Every structure is written in C-alpha cells, then in structure tokens.
Amino acid sequence: MRPPKRDKKDYERVPVGEFVTGIIEEVQYAPEHVFKGFSGGPDVTAPGIRLKFKFDGCQYAHYSRYMKFNVGEKSNLYKKYLLKLVENAVPDMDVDLDILNGMKVKTLWADNGDFQNLENIFPVGEKVKADAVVPTTEEPPIVDDGSEATSF
16 A cells, blocks of 8 residues: 655745845744754754744745754854854854844845755845844833823
C-alpha cells in the first residue's frame, strides 16, 4: 500500500536578484528550537531566532531561517544581520534584538530549490543604535485625572 499523495503548496515568492523593500515586522524567539545536525550528526536543541518581514507588494509575511541565538563573530545572526543593521556592531555585544522591530530594510533573495533564502539585507536610512529604545506597539495607559465629570 502507498501513502496518499500530499497537496503541493504554492507559496508567495519574492522577486529574486532585485531589491525588495519592507519592514522587519517582528523578531521571533524560540527558546527550544531543534536544529538539524551537520553531516548526519545529532540534532541540537538551542534557543533560536528568526525575523518576520512585511514586504511592499507582498500579501503574506516572509521569514528568515531560524538561527542560533548567538552573536559570536562566526554566527549567522551576527555576520548577516547585526553587522548590516546595527551601528558599531561587535561580536558578543549586549543588544536587545527587539530594536529591529519596525525597521525599514531592503533585501536580496535567492532561490534554493522549492525555497527562497535571504541573501543580503540593508537598512533603508541609518543603522539602528545598539542602545536604542525598544519600539513598543502598546497604547499608553489612560490616566483619569478626574477633570471630566461622569454621570450615571
């Protein structure tokens, strides 16, 4: 007996070989992400991180691949993202990556079989400062100073 055929999903693709502009909508964290082992080695569970993008002209969100939550000099997170987006980035720096939320970027993508991979990323405008205030989307609390009378 053979297993039933699975439906092939069609994903929205971004243009390849040209700049795609948009924003980093969210930095997503996974405290226990499973990374596949290299060269048949055992899988590794470690904290992971990925970026969620909202691109101009795209209906759906697009994501970077999961990376180990590490900012050492050889890590992809540091080499591909922090060096390009954070001002005066140095290996093993103390930085809250939520400062990237809402940042305007332009990206280059490449095809990789059925998938697409982010090849390069650049800020639109200035790089963000490592000590910048983390942007919030929360509304400020409403303070009742008692100046308006309420009738019952």
